[in-house]
Amino acid sequence: MAAYKPVVVQACPKLGERITQDTLYWRGYKTPVQIKEFGAVNRIDFSPVQPYNYAVTASSRIHIYGRYSQEPIKTFSRFRDAAYCATYRDDGRLLVAGSEDSIIRLFDISGKAPLRQFEGHTKPVHLVGFLSDKYRIFSGSDDYSSKLWDIPSATEIISYSEHTDYVRCGCASKVNADVFMTGSYDHTVKLFDARTKSSVMTIEHGHPVESVLLFPSGGLLVSAGGRYVKVWDVLKGGQLLVSLKNHHKTVTCLCLNSSGQRLLSGSLDRHVKIYSTTSYKVVHSFNYATSILSLALSPEDETIVVGMTNGVLNVKHRKPEEKNEKSQKKRQPAYRTYVKGRTYMPKQEDFCVSKPVKRVLRKYDKLLRSFQSSKALDAVLEPPIMLHTPEVTVAVMQELHRRGTLRSALAGRDEKQVNLLLTFVARRVIEPRFTPVLVTVADMITDIYQPVVGQSEIVDKQFLKLQEAIGKEIDYQEELLEVLGMMDTLFATFTKKRDICLEGNKSNGLTEIIETDMNY
């Protein structure tokens, strides 16, 4: 004896975006907060210590924002010209920034005036950063040189001038305090060791390098320039691991998420793409209003901050996870009764009596089980089902048709219900997956309600709409057939050629080689 089998709802593969764990994760951000800055935002840097403030460099100012503040909690504005690349030290207490006037300034987070000023570059300094020993600073400038500075004495330790164009990006190794790398507009990324006089490694990116990034392990290097994001294996002497081309304009910034599992890239094409660092496939992407210049992700992925060319700072906070708390609260009072016997593992000689699984049937299934066709149809004509899951409605209609009771289910309805039915049919009849069923439904409705046509204005209007929809679809199909005919003629010419060479193989009188598909 079998149990009642519920109606099979035809599942169609959803076109477009597929919902994965990633999409769910990256969708879990609130609507963005927009903050207007004075100029293009060229750098955003999160403080590595609590409470994870972030420094935003735009125009001649550096603003420091708190986690949820929309106003800057602190501003450094002692710049004569544009400031660049404000970066926190590992302990979050010092901040260094380059500027258009070629001077590098070092600030204390609590103070206002710069602690130190490093002078030595002759052109604007777009890149500054701390080495991981905390006592040295590296910098890159438009005078093609990159330098290393000592913080306590404010003196230059060493200067490398190997690049042949502007040095615009770079980063320091977290593993080795002497290693840092710079990317330049001369299409190369150079790896420097502070203990040697010249570069250790040169990587040819192929486009002006806009951003470089080292993985926390120090083994992989990511460079962005032009439309490409390239991943290199540093330990293998700079071998290209993978080249990603997912943007259609220059990629300007790179960033890793807190776990190191995902790589984010921002571009002038207004997109932020998120890659998996295992498969290097795009797993998600964000859309922004204007071109993106800078991008940062807070520790634990709490906040995504994106800076744009028009000076807008876009801040997205992660939604707090509420569900867990709720379910825990619910369970607390009956904790003991729930837990009772839960942990018992059946032994081998135990005889297990399993609880009968109660099957939950949908409302229309319950009605169909008891052969109430009209009510079952009512159940699936309710707006939420009809609008969001039309396939359910159509599946029930098909089932009723199969049982031979569709006509009686459709009959005997008042103006409002007929209107509802006709709206649904007129809207969905052109969808190819529903057409076969809905054409029968439309046929039956017109048959049943033919005698009362003209009595209700609303219903008449719906009938006209249905006619219009079908007429349009017919025109469309005719057009498609014409195109198909044209294409067939083209294909037929191809086939002919192949047949000729086939005929050369003809070996015996009994075999006849006949052209395939020649009847177009």
Added chain:
Amino acid sequence: RRCPRGLRLPRGARAPSAGLTAFPPCRFLLCASGDFVKVYSVSTEETLRLMGGHADLVTGIQLNPHNHMQLYSSSLDGTIKLWDFMDGIPIKTFTVGSKLLALYTLASAEDSVFVVIPKKGERDTFQLVSVKLTKGAGQDLEVKELSVILAGVDASMKHIAFGRGGEYVVSVKDVNLQVYFFKRRLLNRFSLSTVKTKGGDNRFSCVVCHPTEDCIATGHADGKIRLWRNFHHRKEYTYSTLHWHHDTVMDLAFSMEGTRLLSGGVESVLVQWHNESSWQKDFLPRLGSPIEYISLSSDGALCCTLHTDNRITIINSNLRFSRSIQGLIKSRDVKTGLVVDPRTKALVLNGEPGHLQFYSLQSDQQLFSLDIVQRQYIHQAGLKQSDLVKVAFSAQGTWLATVEESEEINDPELQLKLWFYDEETQSFKLNTRINTPHDNHITDMCFRDMDELEHDSLILVTTGRDCVFKVWVMVEDTDPEAQQSVSWSCDFVGSYHNYQATNCCFSEDGSLLAVSFEETVTVWDSLTWDLKCTFCHPPGNIRNICFGRLTCSKYLVGATDYGFLCCWNLLTCALEWSAHLNVVILQPDPLSEHIAAVSWLSKESSLFVFKPNEPRPIYIQRNLCKEKILLAAFVPRDEPEMISSERYLWLRRSQLFFLTDTQELMTLSTKSLEERLTPSSKQLAVEESLPVTPFSLLLGKHRHQQAQEDKDPGKPVVHNKQEQASPAVKELLHTPAHVLPSASFLCTIFINSLLISKESKSAEEIVDEVEMESEKAEDDSDEEDVTEMEQEDTGHVELLGETTCKLSKSQEKELRKIRKTDYSWISAF
């Protein structure tokens, strides 16, 4: 009439067409099935015994009311047999002389039974007669005393019922009801109006009597149940009506006390009406198929329903489904053909509507039923049901492809489903569902039979009436987080001159695909999907095609409508030979190069077995059976059978099964019926039927000990074995050398027989082996003569008997010892 030797039905494959059941106290279920009466165990669902002896259909079985261990059965061959069903022995045979159509027994009627027989001289009129069972010493007795009780009754056993305590008998026919009172010798007739009320057809379909009250319940063709009372009076009788069924009430049954009435019909719902509370109803819905008979056990604890599809359902008294006994499920139409599951070697065909049944030929049991359509089946006439039409397995049985379509001709609502065998759950799991794979009906489907280790080699081809064939391949899902890693999609669509594609077939190595388009066979390269060559044998459409196998793999065989069997050579692309033969089925053996062709000519089916490389068939069996054979399949044997005759050599590795249009499953066998029917579980059943008493418990414990003692490998056993082995060895040495197989083959067996093994490998086995050897030697010297072979067969049985005799002797001493202790124990008790 020349009967083909050894053409036999496998057990139970025949439907219980006269399915009548009787329950002795809740342990056994008796059921008439074809010419046999079957005894099932209620608790294990197994067939315990098969009681054969009637020469024709068994029409009725009734328990002996005076002895519940005995059973009366009546048959169309005109005999009533009395059985001891516990042991399966016929006690007596009473010959009546005319066809017996139904059988009834009464507790009050001493040594007489009631049967329905046709009235002499008139066609289609039947009478109920009482048969006095003569007492005599012999087994076969002639019955002479027949007295007519009612004339003009209906032949069906459901149309007559005996009332409370056997006081009256009720018979219904068309719209007439007649009641005969035995004591008063009074006959009352009642009739319903013949005028058909709206849509109704109030003819009687069945009748039962209340066990304790004067009340008759009748079922009608329009679904009504009428309860008649006060029928002692001709005028003042009353009846009330119960109506739930929408179609004919097939059977009715009262419970033991008459408090409940059970009814069933086409809806496949068992309805229980309660007598007290104004006929309140309980339902047991979705029993699978229309109910044909309802029967209650004599203690009222169980109820069973017999269904039209050859199935028995056992139901608890609280209307809960308990278990079902099913053999080969009879479906309306076997559209899928006979397919063999490579994994279980089970026969796969349509089962319940929308299901695929896996039927094990060895155990005559349904292994499982796979729900393919997965839709609620509505038992109602005139509905367009969708059903399974095509089935294909991949070579290792890991993939199953099914096609289902609805009965509508214009819009067949096709679905192609691909199922993957899940090792964990041991069942098939739906992998891909393709809606409308073709625009019109699918005519054929096949997998490419190749190593399935390489994923890309698995290809499915479907041919359709929409003039194309489609190639489906597995596609791996690129997304690592997706639920399943592979799915199927269309790879190539081929067509030929807009002809309908009718058949498809892959060559053995999978490199070539043959697709037949009406009159033409096209051969395609399966790598590039280029058309390689075409064959044609006009006039007539191609009906069947298949490639040769093994040594004959260069041949392609096809059969046409116009009665030609053609064989083409693929290397020369020329016709090798053709024969004039109206071939219905062309079935290649998967394990050899033999191809079986079944022809249908002038109302008889004939079988031809041939190899494609020579036009002369190696085996011809004309007049195989009267019915038209619709389907055939080769089922591989577990181990090659020893077949001595050269004529039957092609049956060595696989067995051929047929399905006729009356849905009977047949096979060609070289063994006799008796050998096939040896009930393996006979002794088991006897033990099971013993009542559990303290004594039996004690005895059982002792037996257990005894068995353990027997197991102990001791020296005396070894000695015995040596003695045992020596005559066999002697025989081996005395056989002339030229009839023995090669020495290298015999050497190991010979040496093993001399060795004293440490394991307790029983002497029986070794002797058996040796016997087999010598027997084989005999076979070789034998000529291919049927009569002689039969003698040889019996000789074989005797030989085996001897060995068992010897064995028992060898261990008799030990057994005696044990028995001594046994008796001492009893005396102590």
